[in-house]
Amino acid sequence: IQDPKELAKHIFEDLEPDFGAKIKSGDFLVAGDNFGCGSSREQAPVALKAAGISAVLAKGYARIFYRNAFNVGLCLVECDTRFIDDMDELELDIEHNVVRNISKGINIDIKPVPRIMMEFLKRGGVIEYFKEKKGFEGLV
Numbered sequence: 269i270q271d272p273k274e275l276a277k278h279i280f281e282d283l284e285p286d287f288g289a290k291i292k293s294g295d296f297l298v299a300g301d302n303f304g305c306g307s308s309r310e311q312a313p314v315a316l317k318a319a320g321i322s323a324v325l326a327k328g329y330a331r332i333f334y335r336n337a338f339n340v341g342l343c344l345v346e347c348d349t350r351f352i353d354d355m356d357e358l359e360l361d362i363e364h365n366v367v368r369n370i371s372k373g374i375n376i377d378i379k380p381v382p383r384i385m386m387e388f389l390k391r392g393g394v395i396e397y398f399k400e401k402k403g404f405e406g407l408v
Contacts, residue, residue, distance in 0.1 A: 272318035279315055290387035293320035296360070298352045300326060304333025313337035323360055325349055325367060325378075339383045341393035362386075 280287040297316065303326040313336050316324065323343035337344050345360065347367055352358065356371040360378075369374045376377065381389075391397045 272314050275311055275315035278366035279319055288319055291319045291321060294322045295320060297321050297324045298326070298349050298357050299324060300349065301328045304337070305330040306335050307333045310336045310340055313340050313342040317342045325352065332347050338388045339394045341389055341391070343389050345381070351376060
């Protein structure tokens with residue numbers, strides 16, 4: 269399966285068969301540590317993005333998944349997720365490095381997203397970044 273929308277239908281189906289159908293555009297996916305471990309291909313973050321996930325909030329990420337996600341324009345945020353429960357209303361303020369848990373009335377600090385990764389996100393991924401920049405100019 270190469271169609272991103274088709275891939276999105278199968279997100280976490282081994283854990284919860286209808287998980288993909290429950291996602292609404294703009295939702296956050298909240299996870300624990302080393303999220304994306306074992307995922308060395310871009311299809312996983314492509315599927316999450318195609319499903320409508322606006323950002324993944326986790327304690328940490330597998331290195332290859334982290335890079336692939338930003339390559340395709342999927343936002344990953346590192347933070348302590350212990351104080352986030354299923355269906356909590358969240359607001360991500362990436363510019364001020366905070367996730368607001370509206371449901372609980374608390375703020376959770378996030379690790380700042382590297383500048384270059386922010387640039388990738390603003391343009392929808394690394395390919396679009398390089399198309400706009402026409403190469404490596406301004407990368408460093």
